[in-house]
Amino acid sequence: MALVSTVVLVVTGYAWTSLRDLGSGLSTSDVTAGPGADSSTDILLVGKDSRTDAQGNPLPQEVLDKLRAGDNEASLTDTLILLHIPKDRSRAVAYSIPRDSYVELADNYGQHKINSTFGRAKSEAAEDLREQGVTNSAELERRSAEAGRGLLVDTVEDLTGVGIDHYAEVNLLGFYKLTKAVGGVEVCLKDPVDDPYSGADFPAGRQTISGSDALAFVRQRHGLPRGGLDRVVRQQAFLAGLARSMLDTGTLANPNKLNTLFDSLQRSIVLDQGWDVLTFAQQMQGLAGGNITFDTIPVENPAYNTPEGEAIKIDPDEVRDTIRRGNKGIPPKPAPPAYLTDATVTVDNTTDITGLASRVSDDLTEADLSVAAAGNADPRSNSRVTYAPGSDKAARYVADELDGLPTTRDPGLTDGQVRVLLADDYDGPGAEDSFSPSQPLQLDGPHSQAPATPKPSDDAITASGIPCVN
CATH class of the missing domain: 3.40.630.190 (LCP protein)
Structure with missing residues (x-):
């Protein structure tokens, strides 16, 4: 009816x-x-x-x-x-x-x-x-x-x-x-x-x-x-x-x-x-x-x-x-690929930037990824995404969400696991705080226009x- x-x-x-x-x-x-x-x-x-x-x-x-x-x-x-x-x-x-x-x-x-x-x-x-x-x-x-x-x-x-x-x-x-x-x-x-x-x-x-x-x-x-x-x-x-x-x-x-x-x-x-x-x-x-x-x-x-x-x-x-x-x-939003269903992502901050792993995790969650944990790890010089054997597609998807980080296979990870390692060279989503020098604060609020149909x-x-x- x-x-x-x-x-x-x-x-x-x-x-x-x-x-x-x-x-x-x-x-x-x-x-x-x-x-x-x-x-x-x-x-x-x-x-x-x-x-x-x-x-x-x-x-x-x-x-x-x-x-x-x-x-x-x-x-x-x-x-x-x-x-x-x-x-x-x-x-x-x-x-x-x-x-x-x-x-x-x-x-x-x-x-x-x-x-x-x-x-x-x-x-x-x-x-x-x-x-x-x-x-x-x-x-x-x-x-x-x-x-x-x-x-x-x-x-x-x-x-x-x-x-x-x-x-x-x-x-x-x-x-x-x-x-x-x-x-x-x-x-x-x-x-x-x-x-x-x-x-x-x-x-x-x-x-x-x-x-x-x-x-x-x-x-x-x-x-x-x-x-x-x-x-x-x-x-x-x-x-x-x-x-x-x-x-x-x-x-x-x-x-x-x-x-x-x-x-x-x-x-x-x-x-x-x-x-x-x-x-x-x-x-x-x-x-x-x-x-x-x-x-x-x-x-x-x-x-x-x-x-x-x-x-x-x-x-x-x-x-x-x-x-x-x-x-x-x-x-x-487009539906996430089916191969992400079994992928579990962890995010580790290897820098001294407070809250970096948490902000990047939030961005990945907004992209419909399952983030299991966010924490800190030993310092390293390069950012990258590592993945368990068989999880290469999921790793590339995560890397693309983070502005194209390199990916590396890691036999030490368990099935479906994808690990994000953030170093000092990382400048992708979540790298900056909410107030960026390139985007000055406007006291009268952001200027906007009516959305298209x-x-x-x-x-x-x-x-x-x-x-x-x-």
């Missing part, structure tokens, strides 16, 4: 100026503290596997049949996307968080798959409300869902290091009706699929899908080469297709289509209270499809064994660094084309 309706909200909502009464029909939630101190905007987009509408009312069976939605008592958030829009509104970057990411939940809930966050807090809150005498099912649904949203926002903030300014949630019904209202979205598959679990039955190649077919397209994970990770890419491709359709076609100029579109949103979307979506969307008018980038947070192990079964292992520090770089327009990583998806996906 992809969160397509929020793309309409933040990208094409400026057309709503002729329909100002739309906001009065939307459900809202007191789930965020509102915009932060900086002028950028971070929005949590949530796709909810829910059998109720936005007001908490159960969907009729005939509607569930159209959605091809089986029985599911759990309140799962099967799509989580963190959307960042910088101050100048020139671009947008969306980070998908796989539903099976194994993370530390906020408020001492422990480690679990992130898609269970909403449901855990919701279930606990519902039990408390029943004990307080609340019996109306719609009221129970609404009030317990508030607790679920709160824990979800807190957990994503802890994981990403980003303060959430706004929240937007859509359910199965909203997705179904929205894709029908826009006349479908064009997608492309590398191979044909036939999955009885999701109902996905599509040929290879380009095709336009909507309604229940669109739901099946974005929900399929069985039978895909990478399972849930390929489903994330499917969702990104669909979102990109919707954004492209909204930006490049005549949908926004067609009153009938707009009315149908807005009607589909009122029963199926939840926004945070106080979000003036019309004003915000007007600020987004100049955004072009090619400046909307979809990517996925880095994954450490896609088949990680946990007490709850197989999950996706992620490194929160790596997630925060990736998002920080992407938000600032810094290209992603980053080039997406090889697997990133933008709204400027129709990518073929698994």
